[in-house]
Amino acid sequence: MPAPVAYFYMAIVTLGGATLFWSFSDGRAGNLMFDGGSAFLYGTTVVVYLYSVLPNFFANFTSLPLPFTSPTPELPANSHPPSFPPFPQSLRAPTLDLASSHLICSVALTGVLALQAGRWWAEQADIDEDDEDEMLGGEETEDAKLRTRESSPAFVDADKKQK
Template sequence: MKTDPDKTLKSKSYRGSASFATFLIIGPTCFFLGILFASFPYDFPLLWSKAPLPTNYLDTLETHLRFMHQSPPLIGRLLNIIISIGFLGFFSKLFRPHEANVLFDGGSLILYVIGAGVYATNIVKGLRAVSAPGGLEAAAARHEGPFSGDVELSREDSLRVLSASHTILALVLLGVLVLQAGQWYAEKAAREEDEELEARDLKRKKKN
């Protein structure tokens, strides 16, 4: 059985899930999941608990969000740099497309872009509304549509929307990790299959 030397060379040079670019993807993804996990105690009473909200809970949550948004500019720049590192990892892996990474890395990149969109639209805008003079009570959130008209969200509903955006972002980032783990498993299964085929070929050669 003849093998294509060019194909063999490409398969050896392609490292896939073992490459440094994969680390550039998984690192920022886990970092942002850690930030979202730190916000989960604030989001849980709004989304997942049926118990009445504690006294002054909305004030505490709004103060926390305002403190995060009004942090030094260095914090926001670091977050943007970490997001860019994730994109750098994707572009590094997709710069030389391989059949083993088009599906997994392509799907992961789509999810990562969706996550960046959720962060830039819902979360950043929500934090800006919280930091506005007077807070959410003064800056009423409105949605103008041809069918829905004007919808005014209460202070609690606005905070619930922000918490739901955190949950959506966490699910999207988990999807990125699942696809990267799927790529590792697929490459492992392919290597085991190749090893079995090579062992069979060696046995046939010995018999002949």
């Protein structure tokens, strides 16, 4: 690929990683769980790409004569068009390795998307609960009371013992 396209690609990867690590700054446990898993999968993708895809690509696919056509003399008007020669046997294994590495990268990046969608869904559930509490006029629901420290059985028992 031309150098400007490679630099653009590297900038997109760097921006994606920086955005993912920037979301850690929130510090909430839910974010740490979802973003930690996403960072692991994103890092796995970068490592697979750097240590498997790029070396394979540069070793086997940079000096290929493309397309793989064989020169044919002028054909009569009613003949079949020239066919492509068979795929080179020496490139079968490197092509399968390249495809396998790209499959690993795509599955890992799909996992990043799934984790970020799960994070969004979990945050929406929290927002919906907060909105529900506000709609009740500030009164706490029984579920909200159970979630607070003051209404926990251990806290109530400690208050009774002090009195």
